[in-house]
Amino acid sequence: MAVPYANCFQLPKVNSKCHIFSSSSGLNTKASPAYCCLRTSSPISHVEAKVDPLLDSVKWDDKGLAVAIAQNVDTGAVLMQGFVNKEALLKTISSKKATFYSRSRSTLWTKGETSMNFINVSDVFLDCDRDSIIYLGKPDGPTCHTGAETCYYTSVDNIINDPPVDGSKLALTTLFALESTISQRKEELTENPDSKPSWTKRLLLDEKLLCSKIREEANELCRTLEENEDQTRTASEMADVLYHAMVLLSVKGVQIEDVLQVLRLRFAQSGVEEKKSRKSS
Amino acid sequence: MAVPYANCFQLPKVNSKCHIFSSSSGLNTKASPAYCCLRTSSPISHVEAKVDPLLDSVKWDDKGLAVAIAQNVDTGAVLMQGFVNKEALLKTISSKKATFYSRSRSTLWTKGETSMNFINVSDVFLDCDRDSIIYLGKPDGPTCHTGAETCYYTSVDNIINDPPVDGSKLALTTLFALESTISQRKEELTENPDSKPSWTKRLLLDEKLLCSKIREEANELCRTLEENEDQTRTASEMADVLYHAMVLLSVKGVQIEDVLQVLRLRFAQSGVEEKKSRKSS
Numbered sequence: 001m002a003v004p005y006a007n008c009f010q011l012p013k014v015n016s017k018c019h020i021f022s023s024s025s026g027l028n029t030k031a032s033p034a035y036c037c038l039r040t041s042s043p044i045s046h047v048e049a050k051v052d053p054l055l056d057s058v059k060w061d062d063k064g065l066a067v068a069i070a071q072n073v074d075t076g077a078v079l080m081q082g083f084v085n086k087e088a089l090l091k092t093i094s095s096k097k098a099t100f101y102s103r104s105r106s107t108l109w110t111k112g113e114t115s116m117n118f119i120n121v122s123d124v125f126l127d128c129d130r131d132s133i134i135y136l137g138k139p140d141g142p143t144c145h146t147g148a149e150t151c152y153y154t155s156v157d158n159i160i161n162d163p164p165v166d167g168s169k170l171a172l173t174t175l176f177a178l179e180s181t182i183s184q185r186k187e188e189l190t191e192n193p194d195s196k197p198s199w200t201k202r203l204l205l206d207e208k209l210l211c212s213k214i215r216e217e218a219n220e221l222c223r224t225l226e227e228n229e230d231q232t233r234t235a236s237e238m239a240d241v242l243y244h245a246m247v248l249l250s251v252k253g254v255q256i257e258d259v260l261q262v263l264r265l266r267f268a269q270s271g272v273e274e275k276k277s278r279k280s281s
Numbered sequence: 282m283a284v285p286y287a288n289c290f291q292l293p294k295v296n297s298k299c300h301i302f303s304s305s306s307g308l309n310t311k312a313s314p315a316y317c318c319l320r321t322s323s324p325i326s327h328v329e330a331k332v333d334p335l336l337d338s339v340k341w342d343d344k345g346l347a348v349a350i351a352q353n354v355d356t357g358a359v360l361m362q363g364f365v366n367k368e369a370l371l372k373t374i375s376s377k378k379a380t381f382y383s384r385s386r387s388t389l390w391t392k393g394e395t396s397m398n399f400i401n402v403s404d405v406f407l408d409c410d411r412d413s414i415i416y417l418g419k420p421d422g423p424t425c426h427t428g429a430e431t432c433y434y435t436s437v438d439n440i441i442n443d444p445p446v447d448g449s450k451l452a453l454t455t456l457f458a459l460e461s462t463i464s465q466r467k468e469e470l471t472e473n474p475d476s477k478p479s480w481t482k483r484l485l486l487d488e489k490l491l492c493s494k495i496r497e498e499a500n501e502l503c504r505t506l507e508e509n510e511d512q513t514r515t516a517s518e519m520a521d522v523l524y525h526a527m528v529l530l531s532v533k534g535v536q537i538e539d540v541l542q543v544l545r546l547r548f549a550q551s552g553v554e555e556k557k558s559r560k561s562s
Contacts (some may be wrong), residue, residue, distance in 0.1 A: 067362055069359060069362065074355065075454070126435040126437070126439070128432045128434070151409045152406040154411075155406055156406070156409070157403075159335055160332060173353045173356070173417070176543070178378065181548060198551075207506055210506070211506060217499075218498075218522070223494035227531060231533055231535045238540045241526060248502060248515070248519075259520050261455075262516050263456070
């Protein structure tokens with residue numbers, strides 16, 4: 001299989017008018033006419049020589065499929081899970097848009113081709129057994145066809161023990177569960193302004209108190225270094241900094257995902273610059 | 282199917298001597314003798330009445346299986362992916378230890394039963410199609426049989442473009458990729474102390490500069506609120522606070538995962554107290 005991978009990750013994406021593989025359901029990529037628009041007459045590149053063995057190394061199941069999990073690179077949220085065949089994986093690598101193989105329709109499909117909520121894949125990871133794949137990327141919008149941010153909003157704990165009012169709860173990891181809790185407290189302030197305020201609500205209501213706490217906690221974090229306090233104390237003070245700063249984000253209507261995106265873009269840039277400086281030296 | 286779910290999530294775990302389902306490979310839970318140690322003669326509880334329809338609502342494939350993804354509740358890292366049948370899912374719900382169905386050995390297996398690196402599941406999520414499951418939990422140690430933290434350490438981007446020296450790179454999301462970068466800079470300081478220091482290296486070497494920057498950035502974050510600056514500015518200042526505070530964590534040898542665990546335990550506790558106060562009022 002000789003396919004130019006000019007568009008792999010660090011290079012511009014494939015022309016969207018190309019519709020690579022769009023009508024193909026076959027597993028044998030060599031035989032697929034859809035390859036035409038990726039093929040050229042140029043000799044096999046260094047990159048191609050690496051991708052072909054990679055695709056062959058995946059342990060495809062008896063139907064030629066492997067599991068693929070799409071994950072938000074900033075939040076870590078598992079957005080959705082589908083299956084891929086060799087063509088779907090190749091298309092994802094070349095187009096940088098998360099692409100799957102639909103078992104019910106026996107065809108490739110790119111998440112977002114209808115909704116325009118593409119998942120822009122920054123890297124693909126294979127597991128130790130080479131039969132499970134992560135698409136790490138940034139979604140353009142909600143991933144679930146229901147409009148939810150991710151497809152995983154049915155909590156077994158909620159069903160068994162504590163059904164929430166709105167009937168759903170996303171699979172949130174710690175930082176985002178905290179953000180959600182702060183956001184709930186903010187809503188409760190509007191809904192029931194006379195209720196006994198929690199600490200979070202007091203902070204949300206009193207900007208002076210909030211800013212004084214953020215400065216105080218940042219200072220205490222520094223003092224764990226300056227006064228050589230133990231690691232438990234550092235972790236605890238950092239937790240205080242994070243919590244209070246996240247209340248400020250909530251007051252300002254800024255999401256922690258936005259902050260993480262700033263960090264990612266900043267470090268991607270500094271990484272590129274660092275590599276350039278290494279090459280020039 | 283009448284099984285008491287006395288141990289589901291909010292209650293103590295099943296006695297480890299019980300070995301529920303350990304020798305069973307069947308998909309029909311009604312017929313399994315392994316159910317004995319979960320069964321009692323008590324009437325079907327409110328909880329049981331909810332779990333049975335839940336298990337029946339999963340869209341098991343033609344082999345009676347569904348995909349299960351284990352995710353670290355603090356870091357969001359996808360730890361591993363396996364398959365589950367109805368018994369494996371039920372065992373996970375009742376024991377709170379991530380349990381799968383091995384397709385090659387045709388038997389249930391609990392991650393950690395050999396290595397003792399269990400994944401302690403705090404909640405289980407079903408996707409919109411009910412054919413994919415997330416086990417959200419805390420691992421006792423590295424999940425991969427290779428000793429790696431997760432099974433996803435083979436990066437396609439690395440293979441194609443930029444192979445790292447050690448040949449592997451975990452699927453890290455933004456905050457943890459930043460932590461890893463800071464950690465690399467710290468190692469480089471020891472390996473090559475005379476190299477031109479980056480900003481991160483300067484901060485790692487100069488505690489006074491680092492603490493002064495943390496206090497300065499916390500102050501600037503507060504000023505975005507006090508001086509009514511725009512959201513972009515708040516996100517940018519929060520990114521600065523996070524980055525500089527994470528350099529301090531690195532100096533102290535504290536991982537961001539430890540900080541997130543502190544936050545999770547703190548908020549779980551305050552949640553319990555809040556529910557109690559709601560009930561008493």
